[in-house]
Amino acid sequence: MIRRFLFNFFRGRNGFDRLCLFTWALTFVFLLLSFIPGWVGLIMQALSFVFLFITLFRAISRNIPRRSAENAKYLELTAGLRRKLRNMKTRFSQRKEYKFFTCPTCHTLLRVPRGKGRIQITCSKCGNRFSGKT
Ligand SMILES: [Zn+2]
Structure with a gap:
């Protein structure tokens, strides 16, 4: 009713x-x-x-x-803000298995497994290479 x-x-x-x-x-x-x-x-x-x-x-x-x-x-x-919040949520839930880097060129969020020492990271979006400690 x-x-x-x-x-x-x-x-x-x-x-x-x-x-x-x-x-x-x-x-x-x-x-x-x-x-x-x-x-x-x-x-x-x-x-x-x-x-x-x-x-x-x-x-x-x-x-x-x-x-x-x-x-x-x-x-x-609010698209940018909502994407940031979503990224924060992902980073938090996967913080034990993965380390997150932001590409210095295009600011894409990149995910690499933890515990691999110092490695070369290639951005999946723009191909930029930089090193980071996992
Ligand atoms: Zn990039």
């Missing part, structure tokens, strides 16, 4: 996209900061409501082309 209602309600609407997730997260960040006493807290509370409004407005919006364009722009702007 509720599922059917939600299904019908969100048909033809933008729904909860990645940008919504981001503004939703900001809603909570500012909500937490609203516990700061005085006018700073009040501003944080106001910002929290602004982002809550943006999140809900974008989720139920029927102007899907416009909302998709905003979401695409958001993904484009």
Whole structure:
């Protein structure tokens, strides 16, 4: 019953996209900061409501082309940052088996097995060679 209602309600609407997730997260960040006493807290509370409004407005919006364009722009702007975070996660989870180097020429992240001593590393992207200690 509720599922059917939600299904019908969100048909033809933008729904909860990645940008919504981001503004939703900001809603909570500012909500937490609203516990700061005085006018700073009040501003944080106001910002929290602004982002809550943006999140809900974008989720139920029927102007899907416009909302998709905003979401695409958001993904484009944060692509570098998201790649960095993904790289950090990979490095952390594989830190025992692999050592990571950044190519000095093209800044590609390179992975080599640990415990091989000092070796020549060839960049898989640009072919640049440099030495590193594993
Ligand atoms: Zn390179």
